[in-house]
Amino acid sequence: MFEILKTVIAFIVIFGVLVFVHEFGHFIIAKRSGIKVLEFAFGIGPKLFGFQGKETLYSIRILPLGGFCRFLSVEEVEEGEEGDQVSREELLARSFESKSIWKRMAVIVAGPLMNFILGAVLFVVAFAFFGVAVADNQNLIGEVSLGKPAATAGLAAGDRIMAINGTETPDWNSVTQQIHTNPGEKMSFTVEKADTKQIVTIEITPAYDQELGKGLIGIAPSYTMQKVSVLKSIQYGFLQTVEFTRQLVLYLIHMITGKAPVELSGPIGVAQVIGEGVKQGMSSLFTLAAVLSINFGVLNILPLPALDGGQLAVMTFEGIRRKPLSIEKKGWIQLTGFALLIALMIAVTYQDILRIITK
Structure with missing residues (x-):
């Protein structure tokens, strides 16, 4: 709870x-x-409460799923009560459309x-x-993506992949090499479970990723956090923003053109992801x-x-x-x-x- x-x-x-x-x-x-803002609202739906500023109403709505700024429009000025010509012209000059x-x-x-x-x-x-996450070259799973083959098969963060199809996988490179080169083929994973330390065998079929041209099951390696300077943090922050934006736009293009599956999440899906972030700590939340x-x-x-x-x-x-x-x-x-x-x-x-x- x-x-x-x-x-x-x-x-x-x-x-x-x-x-x-x-x-x-x-x-x-x-x-x-110079545009007059009539209302600055957080949330949508009926108004819970608000206060009137000098010329803007600041309000909070019942559903915290959006917000809006309402600008003065020409239509509102024209439909308003008659005033002197100067004041109406001043209002028109402050409308959004003007x-x-x-x-x-x-x-x-x-x-x-x-x-x-x-x-x-x-x-x-x-x-x-919190530092920069640096991938460890271990056969240890650091993250499992929801809805992907690994999650469906029961793999979890902390599990260790000991072998695939009978071939030992002592490090992450050997794990990914086998997965990437066998898309669409059912593979036998020998796994040491994180919670029980028992050795189990799990069958997983890597999905073919058209964009990357290789098999994937939706797992990421474990990471260690490496401290960096403030200047490096600014550099990495900018680069990460640019790279993530590029990947997201590319994915949307591929989704629209049918080269990638349609995978969208609503408030419930986002809440689930945030819940996982809460469990992992402040670094993940940020x-x-x-x-x-x-x-x-x-x-x-x-x-x-x-x-x-x-x-x-x-x-x-x-x-x-x-x-x-x-x-x-x-x-x-x-x-x-x-x-x-x-x-x-x-x-x-x-x-x-x-x-x-x-x-």
């Missing part, structure tokens, strides 16, 4: 920080661009950009305080939060309605045709995108539940 509570708290804190930083990016650039396309794009891009910056900062903090922040940034720049990338796509289209879309069309695009987003969230949550039930 205590582990579940820790997972829930970690999930809320991590997701809360990711959302807050994202929305703060929109907020601060909007303010600097700004140049470059300023509006900067406001939208600022959200995902802040998530990339946060990811890099979290990596730097993790490396500076690294996991960095990875999730980068994921959040990449997700939001996808050109899908209701996401930041969708708004950028609409602005680009308007810039090319040199004419803005009507408010009605933008409304339908946003509504359709939001409905698709909710449907996708329901679908991936359903898959998360199925994975738990059938595990």
Whole structure:
């Protein structure tokens, strides 16, 4: 019960920080661009509580699964109560639509950009305080990926692979060599279990990874933490952010083109991963939060309605045709995108539940 509570708290804190930083990016650039921000909200759904600032309502909503910044629109100014001409012109000048396309794009891009910056900062903090993970060349499993052949067969972190198909595997290189060169073939693993120290035989069939062109079963080696300087931490943090972003974008491209399987996780799946991070300690939590922040940034720049990338796509289209879309069309695009987003969230949550039930 205590582990579940820790997972829930970690999930809320991590997701809360990711959302807050994202929305703060929109907020601060909007303010600097002279756009009036009517509301800065954390969460979605009915408002729990809030307070009115000088010109912005700061609120917390019931579900901590998102957030938003509501900017003053031309429509709201035109539909407002009659005032003097000067005040209306001042308000129109502070509306989102009144700004140049470059300023509006900067406001939208600022959200995902802040998530990339946060990811890099979290990596730097993790490396500076806990060190850099250096793989040991032992036949010891350090991590098992959920849903992969190794996890399905019952392998766990701490297990030691003594032999594969009768051939001894004294180090990690010998383990991976056999797995990589035998995709699709059932293999017999002689394993010393971490919990009981018993020697068992487990049959696993490596899955073929089209991107890498070799067999994989979803295991990673054990690591030791090596202390590094602050400057090295900054260097490694930046490089890790760039590399992880590159891999994620590449995976999305391969997933869209059918070269990689569709593997998405909803809130339940993310909570499971965070739960594993809680068990492994603060170093894993910081690294996991960095990875999730980068994921959040990449997700939001996808050109899908209701996401930041969708708004950028609409602005680009308007810039090319040199004419803005009507408010009605933008409304339908946003509504359709939001409905698709909710449907996708329901679908991936359903898959998360199925994975738990059938595990």
